[in-house]
Amino acid sequence: MFEAAAIAWHNGKLVEREQAAPSIASHSLHLGVGVFDGIMAYWNSDHYYIHRLEAHLDRLRHGSTQMGLEFSWSNHDLKLGLLSLLDEIPATDYYIRPIVYRAGSYLNFNDTMPVDVTILAVTIARNVDKPLTCHISSFERVSGRAIPVTWKICGTYVNSYLSRRAAEIDGFNDAILLDQEGRITEASAANIFFLQTDTVITPALTPNIFPGITRATLLDIAQALGVEVIERDVCPEELGNFDGAFLAATMMELKPLAAIDSYQYDSSNHLLFLRFLKEFREITQQ
Structure with missing residues (x-):
């Protein structure tokens, strides 16, 4: 692998x-x-x-x-x-x-x-069902005004490496990074989506958030399904308000989150996540 x-x-x-x-x-x-x-x-x-x-x-x-x-x-x-x-x-x-x-x-x-x-x-082996655990990283997301994050520059990913490595040392699968204002941006190399009943919430794109192609695919899926997606600032203090969360990226595909720090989620069984997963699999199995 x-x-x-x-x-x-x-x-x-x-x-x-x-x-x-x-x-x-x-x-x-x-x-x-x-x-x-x-x-x-x-x-x-x-x-x-x-x-x-x-x-x-x-x-x-x-x-x-x-x-x-x-x-x-x-x-x-x-x-x-x-x-x-x-x-x-x-x-x-x-x-x-x-x-x-x-x-x-x-x-x-x-x-x-x-x-x-x-x-x-x-x-690469596909394993989209296994839930992940994350923590809020002590490493700040590199500023897109310092190094543009939308260009996928090799050197920029040292930020991802350091945050992922620290998360794994602490017993987590991945890290959630905050920007300079304390807002949630994304995981080390994946966009993040939060589930709240029948609504999806994802951080609004700023210069510090990568506009992923998988992210765009999920927004298209949501529109086709009639699912409301709210793009807005998300703060760590809100994590207890969500029913679930998942990560999305090209290599990772869609991965449900079982926890972010002490907040526990049953994302794998959330109906919205399962709808997104079903539609995404149908697309990739063409």
């Missing part, structure tokens, strides 16, 4: 995975100057369903351009590369990780250095 396939798509061709590795002197390695995305490829008996591929590739390109990591491959090129990679590896569910970086041995900052694009396929 979570092991990358032995081959990768790299700058237009399939190569052994380690041939796409950056130099030990690459400033992308040292400074986290790179942009990535995460895409699910679901193996459904005899074909792959790739969820919102164009939106993921658009996001990758936007972040790369904003970071000065422009590349010449079109979305069509990247799609063909991704499909050619899937054709060459065993058929199963994969988390696809395209990444844009500078592999060359230059520690200095220089926008003229070559940009590499690689697509990895990582095996």
Whole structure:
């Protein structure tokens, strides 16, 4: 689980995975100057369903351009590369990780250095039913005004790593991060939704909250089902008012929460969560 396939798509061709590795002197390695995305490829008996591929590739390109990591491959090129990679590896569910970086041995900052694009396929087991526990992290969510969180910059995810690691050390599965004003933003790498009877509440998007593609999918599902979704500021003091909660992200899919700190939830059996889960599974099993 979570092991990358032995081959990768790299700058237009399939190569052994380690041939796409950056130099030990690459400033992308040292400074986290790179942009990535995460895409699910679901193996459904005899074909792959790739969820919102164009939106993921658009996001990758936007972040790369904003970071000065422009590349010449079109979305069509990247799609063909991704499909050619899937054709060459065993058929199963994969988390696809395209990444844009500078592999060359230059520690200095220089926008003229070559940009590499690689697509990895990582095996992943789907386990959407197991509930998670979270705590409110002592690590503050990195400010989107300091480092734009919408670009999926490699270095930004140190914030996610530190908060998740601290949560696991304390016996939890994940962390809920607050912003500079003490508002709930998201988990270490997933958006959060709260359940209150027949209403869903989720933090309103601010520069400190990632506008996830799975989040957008759930908002579409809610509209189709006629479920009210309220996007607003949410504070930790409100956690006792909710009937349940769940996380949503590309790799994680939908995960019910059994607890946030001392607040206990039966999210796995909440009718709203089960409706969202059913609809999401139907989408990904096309």
